[in-house]
């Protein structure tokens with residue numbers, strides 16, 4: 001629900017309460033009203049991830065074991081690598097953190113992203129986390145990035161951001177830009193299950 005309407009309802013609620021009791025501390029606390037339009041704190045980020053994880057499991061067999069740390073800050077590095085490997089926008093990044101034998105996932109996401117877009121970028125980074133846990137596509141850098149964009153593409157379509165999804169297919173990074181197209185073509189021909197199997201079987 002748009003925050004303006006929620007604010008209006010709250011204002012009316014406060015007014016009614018003020019008229020009845022002379023006090024005003026009324027606020028709607030139903031979970032729907034707690035969902036922000038943009039994600040700029042860790043509570044909202046965790047709520048978005050909670051909604052996303054069952055979807056990723058059901059649609060892509062992506063299940064994560066290691067702890068996931070989401071930090072809402074702009075990805076730091078602006079190296080040539082980041083330029084080559086990211087899809088043009090520097091709004092998300094993924095890093096594996098090893099403490100001895102124990103892996104944890106660190107995801108940086110730019111604060112203030114629109115909720116639906118946030119979910120799509122988070123899905124991209126969680127796909128990289130899954131690749132790290134399963135040691136997937138280590139010798140196929142183009143398909144590794146392509147798989148993350150492919151998942152992001154489907155989430156963007158799922159949440160109604162079709163234009164953003166199409167844009168994702170048009171980035172022409174000379175090494176990695178074509179991975180998503182290769183995977184989408186494979187999926188069109190063989191279906192989702194076969195595509196996932198193919199990607200998971202590649203070393």
Ligand SMILES: [Zn+2]
Nearest residue numbers: 085128145148
């Ligand atoms: Zn990526």
